[in-house]
Every structure is written in C-alpha cells, then in structure tokens.
Amino acid sequence: MQELINIFVKSIFIDNMIFAYFLGMCSYLAVSKTVKTSVGLGIAVVFVLGITVPVDFLINKYLLTAGALAWISPSLAEVDLSFLSFIMFIAVIASMVQLVEMVIEKFSPALYNSLGIFLPLIAVNCAILGGSLFMQEREFQTIGETISFGLGSGVGWFLAIVGIAAIREKIRYSNVPGPLKGLGITFIITGLMGIAFMSFMGIKL
Amino acid sequence: MSAEVSPKEPLFSAKNKKLLAVPLNRENPITVQVLGICSALAVTVKLEPAVVMSISVIAVLAFANVIISLLRNTIAPRIRIIVQLVVIAALVILVDQILKAFAYEVSKQLSVFVGLIITNCIIMGRLEAFAMGNKPWPSFMDGIGNGAGYAWILIVVAFFRELLGSGTVWGLPVMEKVGIYNIGYTNNGLMILPPMALIIVGIIIWVQRSKNKELIED
Numbered sequence: 389m390q391e392l393i394n395i396f397v398k399s400i401f402i403d404n405m406i407f408a409y410f411l412g413m414c415s416y417l418a419v420s421k422t423v424k425t426s427v428g429l430g431i432a433v434v435f436v437l438g439i440t441v442p443v444d445f446l447i448n449k450y451l452l453t454a455g456a457l458a459w460i461s462p463s464l465a466e467v468d469l470s471f472l473s474f475i476m477f478i479a480v481i482a483s484m485v486q487l488v489e490m491v492i493e494k495f496s497p498a499l500y501n502s503l504g505i506f507l508p509l510i511a512v513n514c515a516i517l518g519g520s521l522f523m524q525e526r527e528f529q530t531i532g533e534t535i536s537f538g539l540g541s542g543v544g545w546f547l548a549i550v551g552i553a554a555i556r557e558k559i560r561y562s563n564v565p566g567p568l569k570g571l572g573i574t575f576i577i578t579g580l581m582g583i584a585f586m587s588f589m590g591i592k593l
Numbered sequence: 594m595s596a597e598v599s600p601k602e603p604l605f606s607a608k609n610k611k612l613l614a615v616p617l618n619r620e621n622p623i624t625v626q627v628l629g630i631c632s633a634l635a636v637t638v639k640l641e642p643a644v645v646m647s648i649s650v651i652a653v654l655a656f657a658n659v660i661i662s663l664l665r666n667t668i669a670p671r672i673r674i675i676v677q678l679v680v681i682a683a684l685v686i687l688v689d690q691i692l693k694a695f696a697y698e699v700s701k702q703l704s705v706f707v708g709l710i711i712t713n714c715i716i717m718g719r720l721e722a723f724a725m726g727n728k729p730w731p732s733f734m735d736g737i738g739n740g741a742g743y744a745w746i747l748i749v750v751a752f753f754r755e756l757l758g759s760g761t762v763w764g765l766p767v768m769e770k771v772g773i774y775n776i777g778y779t780n781n782g783l784m785i786l787p788p789m790a791l792i793i794v795g796i797i798i799w800v801q802r803s804k805n806k807e808l809i810e811d
Contacts, residue, residue: 408787412628412712472692474708475682482675511674514631514712521705564703567802570810571627575795582788 392536394592399540402589403522405515405583412515416549417574426553427546429510432488434542436510437519440484441538442531444477444520452476469537473586477520486512515545552578606653614732615696617628618805624798625748633747637704640763642702644744645692649707649721649739653728654685654716660684661724668725669707677720678711685710715743747769750793759786 405411412433420426450456454468491508493500500507517543519530528534555577564573622628636646660680663667668676687705692700700707703773710716719739724732755761760768770772776782783789802808 400691410787410790411631411709413634414628417627418628466741471686473684474689474711475679477708478678478682478711479675482678508674511716512678512712513712514709514714517712518631518705518709520706525705547716565799566809568799571624572798572802575791575798579788579795582791583786584786585680586786 395533396404396430396536396540396543397591399465399537400544400547403541404492404544404548405518405541406545406578406580407419407585409437409518411518411546414511415510416515416552416588417571418577420549420553420556420574423550423553423557424460426549430542430546430549432507432510433513433515433545434539435559436481436488436516438539440477440486441519441523441541442514442534443484445523445528445531445534447476447480448524450471462590470515473524481520489528498555515541521555539571548578548581555581594640595723612731613741615737615739616738617745618742618801619808621746621801622718622739623743624801626718627714628718629713629743630794631709631713633743634750634794635787636703637751637790638758638785639702639755640751641754642699643747645696645699646703646706647747648742649688649692649800650710650713650715650743651737652754653681653688653710654719654740655733655736657681658719658724658732659715659729661720662727662729663733665725673702673721674717677717681716681720682711700746710759711739743795746797749797750790752788753793754784757781758789 401410406413406416415429419429448456448470452460452469453475454470455465457464457467457469463472485507489500489511493508519538522541523534525539528537552574557579559573568576608725618623620626621634623630633646636642657677657680661677663678663750664680685708688710689700692703692707717736723735752762755763756767760766760783768778768780
C-alpha cells in the first residue's frame with residue numbers, strides 16, 4: 389500500500405507531466421485562460437488517464453510483450469508484438485475517450501455540456517498517450533501500481549493547469565511587455581512554476 | 594479536431610502561397626500556432642537528440658500529409674480522426690523501428706518521445722487543416738515547411754541549452770577549447786533542467802514578436 393501511495397505522490401509532484409516532461413502542453417496552453425474551463429479539462433484528464441493506463445497495461449501484459457500470448461496456446465510463446473504497442477495504445481485511448489464521452493452524456497448532461505468540446509480533444513492529448521508509454525517504459529508490475537500512476541499523473545496535470553489558469557486570470561491586470569503578452573509570458577510562468585515544483589525532488593514516503 | 598485545439602483557426606484556413614517559407618516565421622507551428630510543444634521541449638537538452646527528433650517529425654509530417662491528401666476523397670468525415678491516427682501511428686512505428694536499428698543510443702535518449710510524435714498536435718493540425726483539402730504535392734511542401742519551422746525552434750533551444758548547460762556543442766567541448774573556464778566561468782546547471790526549455794521558448798517568442806509587431810496578442 390505504501391508503495392502505491394509513493395507512486396501516486398511521485399507522479400504528482402516529481403514526475404509531473406507538465407513540468408518534468410512537457411506532456412499535454414498544447415491543451416494546457418490553449419485551455420488555461422479561465423479557471424472554470426481548466427478545472428473541467430483537468431477532471432476529464434484525471435478520469436481518462438485513470439482508465440486508459442490500467443487498460444493499456446493489461447493489453448501490454450497479456451497481448452503485446454514478448455511471450456505474452458503464451459496463455460492462448462504454447463505455440464504462440466515466441467511471438468513478440470511489442471512493435472504494435474503505439475497503434476494499440478492510441479486505439480484504446482481513442483475508443484476509451486469515446487466511451488467516457490457517451491457515459492458522461494448519459495449520466496451527467498450538465499458535466500457533459502461543460503466538458504463538451506474538451507473530451508474529444510483528450511484523445512490527442514500527449515499526456516494520455518505519454519502516461520501509457522511511461523507505464524510501459526517503467527515496467528510496472530501490478531495493476532494497482534498502474535492505477536495509482538495514472539491517477540497521480542492526472543492529478544499532477546490538473547494541479548498544473550488550474551495553477552496556470554489562476555495566474556493567467558490575475559496577470560491580465562498586469563503590465564506585461566507587448567511582445568510577451570499571451571503566449572510568451574505563459575511559457576515563462578510555466579518555467580518558473582516548474583522550478584518551484586523541482587523543490588519536491590527527492591521526496592519519498 | 595484541430596479546429597477545437599486552437600482558437601487561432603483562421604490561421605489554418607488562410608491560403609498559404611509560400612507553403613515552405615511562411616511556417617518558418619510568421620506562422621511558425623511552435624511560437625505562433627502553439628502546436629506540438631508537447632514532445633518538442635523534452636528532447637532539447639542536447640543538440641543531437643533534438644536534430645534526430647526534428648528529422649523524424651519532418652519525415653512523419655511530410656508523408657502523413659501526402660498519404661492523407663491522397664486518401665482525402667475516400668475518407669468519411671465521421672471517422673477521419675481515427676484514419677489519421679492510424680496513418681500517423683504506422684509511420685511513427687516505422688520511424689521508431691528505423692531509429693532502434695540504426696541509432697540505438699539516440700533512440701534510448703528520446704525514449705517515449707518518439708511514440709509521442711503520434712499525438713504531436715502539429716501533425717494532426719496540418720492533416721486536418723491542410724492535407725484534407727489539398728493535392729498531394731502542396732501537402733508535401735506544407736509538411737516539410739511546418740516540420741522545418743518546428744525543427745529550427747528545437748535546434749535553437751537545444752543549442753543554447755547544450756552550450757550554456759554542458760559547455761558543449763554536438764558533444765564538442767567548445768567552452769573548454771575557448772579557455773573560458775580559466776577565467777572563472779562555470780556551466781549553468783539550471784539550463785539542463787526541464788523548466789529552462791520553457792523559458793528559452795518564451796524568450797524566442799519575445800524576440801520574434803518584437804520583430805513582427807503584427808503577431809502581438811492583445
């Protein structure tokens with residue numbers, strides 16, 4: 389259990405998707421104009437990451453890695469399909485996003501209306517595919533680890549986008565040099581937030 | 594999809610006469626259209642991975658543009674996103690396998706970021722905005738142009754981070770040759786850390802927009 393909490397905390401603060409790996413920057417920059425919309429997108433990302441990472445873990449473990457197909461028949465024990473992982477992961481993500489969209493539309497139309505356009509965007513959010521690829525690279529062993537990694541990365545992304553949105557709402561009243569307005573200052577603030585987040589480095593439970 | 598990614602949609606639909614030149618500066622994918630930043634910044638600690646990444650992106654972007662452009666009249670609009678993703682993913686798998694075979698060290702350094710070319714918004718953005726409505730040759734030119742616009746930002750960022758952070762350029766110890774260490778200069782370790790990539794891009798945007806006043810946002 390402690391191991392799981394450790395992975396969770398580590399993926400929020402130390403291996404933060406935005407500040408350490410720059411994943412999901414496109415929607416991070418495009419949608420962070422107001423706190424309200426960024427909270428919506430952040431929740432959607434937490435949700436989708438928490439689902440897709442474990443699902444991709446199962447697919448990777450039981451279908452793609454070398455020898456993974458042995459459970460079907462011993463003659464398949466030699467097969468290594470790991471080169472297919474990109475295409476499988478993106479297909480899972482695209483279909484999961486579609487599924488999540490339909491479920492939300494059915495059960496919570498209010499949430500669906502506020503997330504509306506952001507949900508399909510998530511399919512091409514690098515943070516989601518990045519989560520699955522990091523899961524593969526870091527060789528997590530149990531599904532519990534992948535769930536806590538997926539949720540942790542999502543929460544880290546959520547914190548980052550809500551933070552930058554709050555700063556951007558305030559900075560509108562500041563006197564930023566003309567050429568830096570909008571995009572430029574957002575980059576620099578993100579860099580400074582990244583430096584701040586680096587102070588968490590080395591935390592271990 | 595890209596129409597929703599970026600609020601600057603009109604930039605896409607503008608008829609680009611100078612398909613190759615315009616994305617280098619006035620419609621640069623990174624600093625103006627804000628696309629493809631995801632996988633761009635993490636590979637810029639050293640020059641070599643940045644160059645390899647740029648070449649990969651240019652190749653994927655140009656060929657994906659051509660393929661989608663050839664298929665554009667046969668793709669049903671409702672399923673276009675998944676068709677595009679499959680084409681891109683297939684090309685990225687090719688690039689990944691080639692890198693693993695011929696440049697294993699660099700491929701290890703790039704780690705997940707080769708795979709992340711799939712979700713690089715530049716590629717989806719250009720497919721959606723250009724290749725779906727244009728003939729193969731202009732699409733190819735558009736792909737090369739936007740890839741090059743992405744590449745030069747990457748290379749500039751990587752050059753400064755490597756020079757100031759490690760004192761080398763493409764692995765050559767330039768700072769040591771110059772003898773600058775003898776007068777008390779030390780490498781700036783901060784440049785190697787992720788946040789500086791963002792700040793350097795911020796500075797590039799600053800310089801670029803103070804030269805091109807029409808790019809300034811209100």
